[in-house]
Amino acid sequence: MSSKYCRECGTKLIEKELEHEGMIPFCPKCDQFRFPQYNVAVIMIVINKSNDKILLIRQYGRPFFILVAGYVTRGESLEDAVRREVREETGMTVSSLKFNRSQYFEKSDALMCNFTAFVDDDAGFDPNYEIDSYGWFTREEARKNIRPDSLAEYFLVSYLDEQQI
């Protein structure tokens, strides 16, 4: 995301000193500092009620399995974004969630925040149009089926290794 121009008014930004922060992009028209922005996204390891299966999905006609993910909207907490994305994409309700770890992903200029999301109503799975197909995998199967060399794999494998499964 370019930070050369003001995101509110489009004026070319200048650099101005901000106490304790150093030189920060500044919009002379708005008379406000414009800290560089990037996207924030949540990416979820969705686990069923009996805590023995992990949900992996396929999207956009691609052959590999990934995790449910989506962007955090302005004003929304990470926790709310997790609940909303799982609800929107799968129709299921998150009963509890836990933060695992985060990683910056350059391709989408996004800070990816990984959560475990437990759902009680896995019988009520109702995928939306964004999901081509899906599967509930045991931990071992999930490890084998997640897209290789992806950020999803990194999050999933880190989580599974932590659980020593």
Ligand SMILES: [Zn+2]
């Ligand atoms: Zn401006």
